[in-house]
Structure formats: structure tokens, C-alpha cells
Amino acid sequence: MDILKFFTAGSVxxxxxxxxxxxxxxxxxxxxxxxxxxxxxxxxxxxxxxxxAILTDGLRAExxxxxxxxxxxxxxxxxKRKFIIADTPGHIQYTRNMVTGASTAKLAIILIDARKxxxxxxxxxxxxxxxxxxxxxxxxxxxxxMVDYSETVFREITEAYEALAAKLxxxxxxxxxxxxxxxxxxxxxxxxMPWYDGSSLLYFLENVEVTGHLPSVYARMPVQWVIRPxxxxxxxxxxxxxxxxxxxxxxxDAVTVMPSGQQSVIDRIEVFDKEPEQALTGMSVTLHLKDxxxxxxxxxxxSSARLTQQTRNIAADLCWMDQKQLDNSLTYxxxxxxxxxxxxxxxxxxxxxxxxxxxESADTFHLNDIGRVELKTADELAFDWYDENPANGAAILIDxxxxxxxxxxxxxxxx
Amino acid sequence: MQAQxxxxxxxxxxxxxxxxxxxxxxFEKPALLxxxxxxxxxxxxxxxxxxRPGKFPFPLVHIDTGHNFEETIIYRDxxxxxxxxxxxxxYVQDAIDQGKVLEQKGKNASRNALQTVTLLDTIxxxxxxxxxxxxxxxxxxARAKERIFSVRDEFGQWDxxxxxxxxxxxxxxxxxxxxxxxxxxxxxxxxxxVWNYIRREKxxxxxxxxxxxRDCITRNGQLMAASPYLNMDEEDLxxxxxxxxxxxxDMSCTAAVASDADQxxxxxxxxxxxxxxxxxxxxxxxxxxxAMEDRKKGGYF
Numbered sequence: 001m002d003i004l005k006f007f008t009a010g011s012v013x014x015x016x017x018x019x020x021x022x023x024x025x026x027x028x029x030x031x032x033x034x035x036x037x038x039x040x041x042x043x044x045x046x047x048x049x050x051x052x053a054i055l056t057d058g059l060r061a062e063x064x065x066x067x068x069x070x071x072x073x074x075x076x077x078x079x080k081r082k083f084i085i086a087d088t089p090g091h092i093q094y095t096r097n098m099v100t101g102a103s104t105a106k107l108a109i110i111l112i113d114a115r116k117x118x119x120x121x122x123x124x125x126x127x128x129x130x131x132x133x134x135x136x137x138x139x140x141x142x143x144x145x146m147v148d149y150s151e152t153v154f155r156e157i158t159e160a161y162e163a164l165a166a167k168l169x170x171x172x173x174x175x176x177x178x179x180x181x182x183x184x185x186x187x188x189x190x191x192x193m194p195w196y197d198g199s200s201l202l203y204f205l206e207n208v209e210v211t212g213h214l215p216s217v218y219a220r221m222p223v224q225w226v227i228r229p230x231x232x233x234x235x236x237x238x239x240x241x242x243x244x245x246x247x248x249x250x251x252x253d254a255v256t257v258m259p260s261g262q263q264s265v266i267d268r269i270e271v272f273d274k275e276p277e278q279a280l281t282g283m284s285v286t287l288h289l290k291d292x293x294x295x296x297x298x299x300x301x302x303s304s305a306r307l308t309q310q311t312r313n314i315a316a317d318l319c320w321m322d323q324k325q326l327d328n329s330l331t332y333x334x335x336x337x338x339x340x341x342x343x344x345x346x347x348x349x350x351x352x353x354x355x356x357x358x359x360e361s362a363d364t365f366h367l368n369d370i371g372r373v374e375l376k377t378a379d380e381l382a383f384d385w386y387d388e389n390p391a392n393g394a395a396i397l398i399d400x401x402x403x404x405x406x407x408x409x410x411x412x413x414x415x
Numbered sequence: 416m417q418a419q420x421x422x423x424x425x426x427x428x429x430x431x432x433x434x435x436x437x438x439x440x441x442f443e444k445p446a447l448l449x450x451x452x453x454x455x456x457x458x459x460x461x462x463x464x465x466x467r468p469g470k471f472p473f474p475l476v477h478i479d480t481g482h483n484f485e486e487t488i489i490y491r492d493x494x495x496x497x498x499x500x501x502x503x504x505x506y507v508q509d510a511i512d513q514g515k516v517l518e519q520k521g522k523n524a525s526r527n528a529l530q531t532v533t534l535l536d537t538i539x540x541x542x543x544x545x546x547x548x549x550x551x552x553x554x555x556x557a558r559a560k561e562r563i564f565s566v567r568d569e570f571g572q573w574d575x576x577x578x579x580x581x582x583x584x585x586x587x588x589x590x591x592x593x594x595x596x597x598x599x600x601x602x603x604x605x606x607x608x609v610w611n612y613i614r615r616e617k618x619x620x621x622x623x624x625x626x627x628x629r630d631c632i633t634r635n636g637q638l639m640a641a642s643p644y645l646n647m648d649e650e651d652l653x654x655x656x657x658x659x660x661x662x663x664x665d666m667s668c669t670a671a672v673a674s675d676a677d678q679x680x681x682x683x684x685x686x687x688x689x690x691x692x693x694x695x696x697x698x699x700x701x702x703x704x705x706a707m708e709d710r711k712k713g714g715y716f
Contacts, residue, residue: 002420003427070578072559073552075605082423084603096580103582211420224436227469234468241465243433243584272464282421284432284465297440321580335585338440394583403589405579 001077004210007086007101007134009125010111015142019111019180020074020087023202026187029076071101080206090121095354095368096321098128099408103394106210107136109201114147114177118160120355126161127354130168131317131370131410133390136210137165138174140201144193145179151195167357174208176201213281218384219247219255219303220392221279222337223295227286239270239286240295245337245391246384247303249279249287254304257295258382263304264289298339300382300392308382308392313415314375315349317386320365322399322406328364332406334377336395342378343397346415349373365407374415386410424612428461431600433584434563435465438473438545438598441588445473445545445598446503448534451487452663453620454549457601457609459494460618473547474501478534480526480665481508482644487663490621505537522634524646525668535571538595545588545596553605563602569593606661607686614679626659626677637670661686 010016023029074085086101088094090111102108108129112122129137139161147153158175165173176185177196184190187202199207227239249255253266269279270286279285287301295301302308320326326345334343351362351371362371386393390410397407421429435458438445447462449455462471477491495502507529510516515536516529538546552559562578564586579587588596601609613620630641632651639645641653644667658671659682676682 001423003423070560070575072556073603074559075553075603077605077607082608100580100582104584213420224433225439225466225472227466229469231468237468241436243429243436272467280421282426282429284429284436333589335587337585338437391583394585396580396582396585396587398587398589400589403587403591405582405587408580408582 001080001082003082003084004107004205004208005084005086005105006107006109006205007088007098007105008109008111009088009098009102009128010090010109010121010142014090014111014113015180016090016111017087019109019140019142019178019186020085022180022183022186023085024074024076026183027076027078027202071097078202078206083205090125092121092124092355093368095124095128095370096319096408098125099132099319099321102128102132102134103408105132105134106212107138107205107208108134109138109140112139112141112157112161114141114143114150114153114157117157118164122161123164123357124354126164126168126170127352127357130170131319133386133410135212136172136174136208137170138176138201138204140176140178140180142178142180144177144184144190145182149177149184149190149192151193154193154196174198174204176204214246214389216248216250216253217303217306218389219249219253219301220245220308220384220389221249221285221287221301222339223297223299223301224338225297226295238292239288240301241284241286242301242338243284244279244281246281246389248281249285249301249303251277255289255301256304256307257293258300258302258308259310259380260294260299262291262293262295264291264293266290300337300339302382308384309411309414310380310382311414312377312380313346314377314381314383314411315413315415316373316375316395316409316411318365318371318373318397318410319408320367320369320406321408322402322404323367324399324402324406325367326365326407331400333398333400334375334381334395334409335398336381336383337392339379339381340398341381344376345373346376347374372412375409383411386412424608424615427601427604427608428464428612430584430603431458431461432465434586434598434600435462435547437586437588438547439466441586442545442596444541444543445547446476446538446541446543447471447473447547448549449475449477449491449502450549450663451477451483451491451621452549453609453613453624454551454601456494456618456620457604457612458547458549459498460612460616461600463498471498471500474503476503476505476537476541476543476546478505478530478537479507480530481506482526482642482666484621484623484640484660484663484666486621486623490619503537503541505533507533509533510536520646522646522648525665526644527665527668530665531571538571543595544590545598547598547600549601550597550599551604551606551609552599552602561599561602563599564588565597565599566590567595567597571595573597607683610679610683610686614683621663623660623663624682626657626674626681628655629658629671630654631656631658631671634670638673639670640666642666 072087088098088101178185221242225241267288267290328345349372350359384392395409631638659674
């Protein structure tokens with residue numbers, strides 16, 4: 001059994017929380033005491049049934065205002081898969097939360113209100129899916145019960161969306177007509193839409209293939225920690241501990257330490273008391289090299305068959321996440337996996353109006369702004385382009401005055 | 416192309432080890448909060464996987480309410496000896512003796528809330544800048560929104576509205592002097608995942624997790640272990656029941672469940688079929704809908 005992380009984009013009005021509540025409820029993932037707390041709550045639907053949206057609104061302010069402010073993580077599982085949902089708010093003022101939820105997701109669910117069709121926020125959410133490179137997309141056309149389960153309405157919306165998807169290079173799009181409120185096509189196939197011959201949302205989630213694994217030449221492992229017991233019997237023990245970002249390392253593979261460029265060969269791979277022949281993407285391991293090389297935290301071990309990029313000047317897409325606007329006279333800190341270095345924003349190429357996707361010139365970025373910048377870092381970074389290997393192509397910016405994470409960065413091209 | 420995928424337990428384990436190693440790499444003086452419960456026992460196992468054959472780059476810290484299950488303390492001491500790692504104990508009794516906190520009164524009195532003061536004192540005394548804890552997001556809805564690296568101000572408070580965005584697998588642990596970070600490596604695990612992991616790893620647990628005969632009373636519809644720490648009166652009828660505990664906290668606030676499950680397979684079968692979520696057995700969460708959120712804001716785990 002594997003894990004699928006997905007995120008949901010949509011606003012409360014689209015029934016996003018209801019959809020998640022429905023998934024949890026219909027897969028028996030809500031337990032009795034949670035249900036009891038739900039029933040005791042004053043929030044009910046118009047027909048007196050339980051308001052499933054309450055399940056995802058965790059903070060007091062959210063319950064008071066009836067909105068989702070922050071990313072909430074929810075868990076459920078079926079016989080086939082474990083699911084982790086990043087439930088993110090959909091309004092434009094929470095763009096940063098959506099970017100956060102999308103950053104770890106392999107699949108996105110976009111909700112469209114069947115009565116409204118493709119609207120401004122649909123464009124925005126789809127743009128973010130494309131920007132973050134989320135590989136699979138399920139477009140749920142919700143509230144089908146409000147349009148008499150009309151096939152015509154569904155067809156019109158899918159056509160409009162396909163035009164948008166083409167512009168954004170979104171190629172794996174699946175359309176599902178649903179009613180989260182009534183439960184149509186969420187877990188169970190709907191009896192109200194005989195014209196729809198696709199699967200329910202849950203069936204789709206259970207069966208969709210999302211590996212995201214890259215060939216072994218993309219083997220990359222940032223060193224997090226050097227294990228050196230320095231005891232009598234383990235005097236020469238020197239293990240490089242980290243998690244495999246992408247690709248596969250095998251015993252005997254030629255590796256290069258980036259950015260120093262030193263070369264060696266994998267001598268053995270340790271996972272606690274086991275010594276596997278290979279280290280797969282996602283595994284946390286300890287690597288041993290044949291040669292004595294100088295390696296410390298923040299260095300990246302990479303396959304010598306394909307080295308990373310190595311530069312101090314990078315054009316990157318940026319999403320600004322702080323209340324304080326970007327000040328390009330400041331030096332920020334850039335964190336790329338386990339490596340931290342100083343960074344300046346050398347230039348702003350453009351800002352994107354994410355409702356229309358038009359590029360505009362800009363002097364700064366405010367909260368939730370997205371655009372392209374040119375970075376100049378103090379140290380060389382060992383990275384890949386985000387399009388090729390997202391796991392090694394992203395970073396965050398930190399304001400050294402407040403220590404807050406102020407921006408998400410995706411490395412796009414050389415300057 | 417490689418099609419091999421990690422099994423879900425391997426993936427959760429790898430994520431947790433990555434987080435523990437980030438703590439080691441980013442902080443000067445981290446600590447692992449150890450309660451004797453299954454979640455912190457799991458953390459210890461993960462720390463072994465992250466750092467052996469080296470030493471842990473942090474001590475274990477136990478905040479002792481004084482109202483412990485004896486079995487937990489025996490387990491703790493044996494484990495520390497086996498590991499050869501350092502244990503620091505902060506005593507809630509000390510805070511009570513110093514008059515820093517007042518013992519609660521009445522039938523539902525518990526020392527659970529008093530732990531916060533001792534925890535903050537212990538953090539200050541040793542200068543810990545990061546405290547690793549075993550909280551999970553599936554436990555409770557305020558926890559569902561907490562970051563894996565969760566920054567607390569100098570009063571130990573959590574501010575849900577000022578949380579840092581946590582992107583990809585990049586953890587920002589930078590803090591100002593006086594602040595500290597609570598780190599939750601098993602945030603993405605569910606109760607069932609923890610049990611399946613314990614079974615897979617063949618880990619030992621304190622015996623109270625398994626069904627055993629015990630004197631209990633019924634309080635607010637739940638079974639509580641009869642103990643000197645529980646304020647009982649003549650109306651409380653003591654009956655011997657076969658029970659086990661799903662969480663291990665202070666004796667005065669952790670309810671038992673009637674169960675015959677004395678083997679791990681039976682426990683897993685029981686949890687899979689259970690209709691009561693784990694924190695339903697914690698009276699401390701039942702105070703109000705925002706009980707956990709409020710305690711976290713005040714500096715709780």
C-alpha cells in the first residue's frame with residue numbers, strides 16, 4: 001500500500017470542505033466521538049443534516065467565520081491506499097496557503113461550481129497547479145444537484161476548462177461531475193447521472209498512477225548529518241545521512257560531491273541494521289564512500305552520470321508569503337533542502353496577474369504576489385531545474401530579521 | 416524508469432528520520448520529549464534509525480506529573496539503560512512545592528494542565544531550542560493545522576495565525592533567542608500507522624497498553640483506573656475490569672477501554688474496527704470545542 005498526497009483548491013462556496021467531509025464520512029473515516037461533537041455543533045445544513053464542512057475547520061476563527069484560513073491535513077485510508085489531504089483555502093488572500101498545500105501534493109482536486117462554470121478563481125487555482133507542477137488533476141464539477149444533473153452543463157464546463165488547460169500545459173485532466181452535499185460520484189457512483197460513464201472520485205484517487213520517480217541518473221541526496229561515533233571500535237566510521245530526493249543510488253555507483261566536485265564511489269548503503277543494495281527515492285539512508293572526502297551538511301551527493309546545475313545566478317518563479325513586502329535592497333537567506341546561503345533579489349522580471357495570467361512589470365512583491373525574479377546567491381547551489389526535478393529545484397526565502405519564511409522559489413532557468 | 420514505490424510505513428519512517436536529522440543539523444540544543452507513551456517510544460525507535468551507530472544528538476526529557484502508571488516508569492528506566500542515552504526528568508511536584516502552580520480540586524482534578532509550567536521551566540533551565548514531540552495531526556483538529564516545525568514564542572505560546580508556511584520538505588528552524596521550536600516528526604502518522612509500525616518493528620511497550628485486569632471506577636461515562644491520584648468518594652464504585660489504555664498520560668485524566676486485546680494483532684484489529692477516536696479517551700479535550708487549541712496557545716505540547 002502506498003500513500004497519495006493530494007490538495008484541494010476551491011472556496012467554501014464551492015463546497016470544498018463539504019467534499020472532503022463527504023470523502024471522510026463515506027469512507028467511515030469519521031469516528032463516533034467526532035461525529036458526536038459534530039452533531040452537538042449548531043451548524044446544520046438547511047435540511048437539518050450534519051454540516052460536513054465542520055470536520056475540516058480546525059481553528060476557532062475558522063469556525064466563527066465559517067471559512068478555511070490555514071492548510072489542514074486530513075487522513076483516511078481504504079483497502080488500496082492511504083491518503084493525506086492538504087485542505088487549503090481558495091480565496092485570493094490565501095494564495096500562499098494554496099501554494100504551501102500544493103508543494104507536497106502529487107495530485108490536485110479543483111472544484112468548479114456547476115452553476116457558475118469556469119470563473120476567475122478557477123483560472124487562479126489552475127495556474128497554481130501548473131506553476132507548482134502538480135502532475136495529476138481531477139476537476140470536480142460540483143453542485144450537479146443544483147443544475148438537475150444536466151449533461152449539457154457538464155459538457156459546457158469541461159469544454160471551457162479544456163481551453164484553459166491547453167493554455168497552461170495541463171495535460172492530465174480528469175473531469176468528474178459530483179454533488180458533495182448529496183454524495184453523488186464522491187465515493188459511490190451516482191444514480192442521477194447515467195450519462196456519465198467515468199469513475200467516482202474515490203475510485204479515481206485509489207487507482208491513479210502517480211510515481212513521479214526519475215531515472216537513476218538523477219540520484220541526489222543532500223547530506224543532513226555526518227554520523228561519526230568516534231568510539232574505539234568504530235574509529236573510522238563516517239556515514240553520510242540523508243534522504244534520497246530523486247533517482248536511485250546503488251552500491252558501486254560513481255558519485256560526485258556538489259558543489260566541491262570531489263568524486264568517489266558508493267561503498268555501502270546502511271538503513272539502521274540493514275545494508276540494502278540500493279537506496280530508492282524517498283528513503284532515509286546512510287551512505288558510505290570508498291574515499292576519504294570532505295563532506296558536510298548542505299553538500300549534495302549526486303550521480304556522476306548527471307551532475308546538478310551549479311551557479312550563483314538563477315531565474316526563479318517566486319510566490320511572496322509575508323505581510324512585509326519584498327525589499328530588494330535587503331539580503332535574505334535562501335534555504336535549499338539542507339543548505340542555507342545568503343541571497344539577493346538582483347532583478348524582478350515580471351509579476352503575474354494570476355486571475356488573467358497576464359505579465360506585468362513590478363518593483364516589489366506583496367503578500368500572495370507571484371512572478372519571476374533573478375537571484376544572486378552567496379554560495380553556489382547544487383540544484384536541478386524545477387521542471388525536470390522538482391525535489392531538487394525548489395527553495396524558500398527567509399527574512400533574517402524575523403526568521404519568517406517569506407517566499408517560495410522554483411528554479412526555472414539560467415540568467 | 417523506476418516504478419518501485421515505498422510502502423506507506425517505509426515512507427512515513429523515512430519522512431520522520433529526515434525530520435529528526437534536520438533537527439540535529441539545525442539546532443544547538445534539541446531535546447526529545449519522552450512520555451512513556453507509544454508515540455514517544457516510536458520516536459525513540461526512529462531516533463535510533465536516524466543516528467545509530469552514533470549517539471543521539473539530544474537527551475530524552477520526561478515531564479513527570481507524579482501521577483504515573485508505575486509500568487511506564489519501569490519501562491522508561493529500562494529503555495534508557497538499554498539505549499545508553501541521557502534522561503532528564505522535570506517534576507511537576509517541584510512546581511507545586513514552589514507555589515508556581517496550584518493543584519486542581521474537585522472530582523475531575525488532573526495534573527495534565529500543570530505540565531506546561533514544568534515543561535517551560537525545564538526548557539528554560541537547559542536552554543533547549545527545539546523539543547521533539549510525538550503529536551500527530553490525526554489526533555485533533557487544531558493539531559491538524561500545526562506545522563511540523565512549530566515555533567513557540569518566549570512564553571511557549573503557539574500562534575496559529577502566525578505560522579510559517581512549510582513548503583516541500585524544507586524546514587525553517589531559525590528562531591530568535593528565547594523562542595523554541597516544537598518538532599513533530601510523526602505528524603503525518605495515524606494511530607493505526609503507529610500500531611502497525613510497532614508490530615513491524617517488534618517494539619516492546621509498557622504493559623498497560625495490553626488488556627489486563629484492573630480496579631476501575633466509572634467517571635463521566637468512562638472507565639478510569641482507581642488510584643490514589645484520583646479524587647474518589649463513596650459514590651465511586653470500584654470494580655475489577657479487563658481493560659487496556661489507548662494513550663498513556665497522567666493517571667487522573669487517561670481513561671481505559673474495556674478490552675480483551677492482550678496481543679498486538681488483537682489491538683490492531685480492535686482499533687481498525689473502533690468507533691471511538693483515540694483522544695475520545697482524554698477528558699482534557701472534552702472541555703470545549705477549542706480545548707486543544709487553547710492549551711497549545713498556552714505552551715502545551
